[in-house]
Amino acid sequence: MTTTDAYTGIDDLTVALEDGVLHVTLNRPDSLNSLTAPMLNTFAETLERAAGDSRVRVVRIGGAGRGFCSGAGISEEDHSNPGASGTPADVLDAANRCIRSIAALPQPAVAVVQGAAAGVGVSLALACDVVLASEKAFFMLAFTKIGLMPDGGASELIAAAVGRIRAMRMALLAERIGADEAFAWGLVSAVYPAEQFDAEVDKVLSALVSGPAVALRKTKEAINATTLTGLEAALELEKVGQLQLLAADDFREGTQAFQQRRPATFTDS
Secondary structure, eight states: OOOOTTOOOBTTEEEEEETTEEEEEEOOGGGTSOBOHHHHHHHHHHHHHHTTOTTOOEEEEEESTTOSBOOBOOSHHHHHOHHHHOOHHHHHHHHHHHHHHHHHOSSOEEEEESSEEETHHHHHHHTSSEEEEETTOEEEOOGGGGTOOOOTTHHHHHHHHHOHHHHHHHHHHOOEEEHHHHHHHTSSSEEEOGGGHHHHHHHHHHHHHTSOHHHHHHHHHHHHHHHOTTHHHHHHHHHHHHHHHHTSHHHHHHHHHHHHTSOOOOOOO
C-alpha cells in the first residue's frame, strides 16, 4: 500500500511515504539545495515522527536537481529575509536538531548524493547509515573559506568515517573531494556511474525495505553506539565556536567575498 497522508512537507522540502520508503528531498535546486531553518526544522520533525512509524522501513534523503546540498544559505536572497529563512544561529540550531534526528532514527537512513555536498550538507550525508554517490558527486567542507568552522557534527562524523588526519585535511584546507577519492577514503558506501545511479539506489532501498527491521535497527544502534560516542559533545563544541565565529569580522568578510566572487582577506587573530 502506498500512502502520503501522514507526511506533509513544505515547498523547499518535499516528503512522501511510498512502499515503506520515506522520501525526504531538499527542494531548492536553483541554489543546489542550500538550507534554511524552516527546511531543517521540517526535516527534523519529519524524522522524529518517522521514528515511531512502523510503516517506515527506510528513509531516503536526497536533493532535487543536480546537487545534494550546498550547505547553509549565504546568498543575498537568504540574508535579505532572515525572518523567512532564519538567522545563521537559527540555521545552526536547526541543523544540529536534524543531525540528532538522523542518528536517533531507528530505521536505516540512506543519503543519495548525485552532485555537490558542501558545508553542513556533508554532515547531513554522513549522519546517514548508507551514503550512495554518483560518479559526479563531490564533498567539500567549505567553512574556512568564509571564516567559519565545520558544524552539524562534522568534526565527529567525518573523523569517524575517514580518520583524524583526513578529517583535518577536509576541514582545514576546504578541498573538493571527488566521488572516487571519497570512496577510497571510506567517506561513502558506494559509487555508481551516473546513468546507473537511480537504478542502483533503488536496489539498495529495496534490500533494506525487505530486510529484517528489528535486526537492522539493533545493528544501527550498536554501530552508532561504538563509533559516534562523541557526537553530542561535538555538536555542543561546534555550536559554541561557530556562534563566536558568526559574530566575527572574518565571517562578514568571508560572506561578502563569496557574494562578490573575490578572494577573502581575513584579519582576525
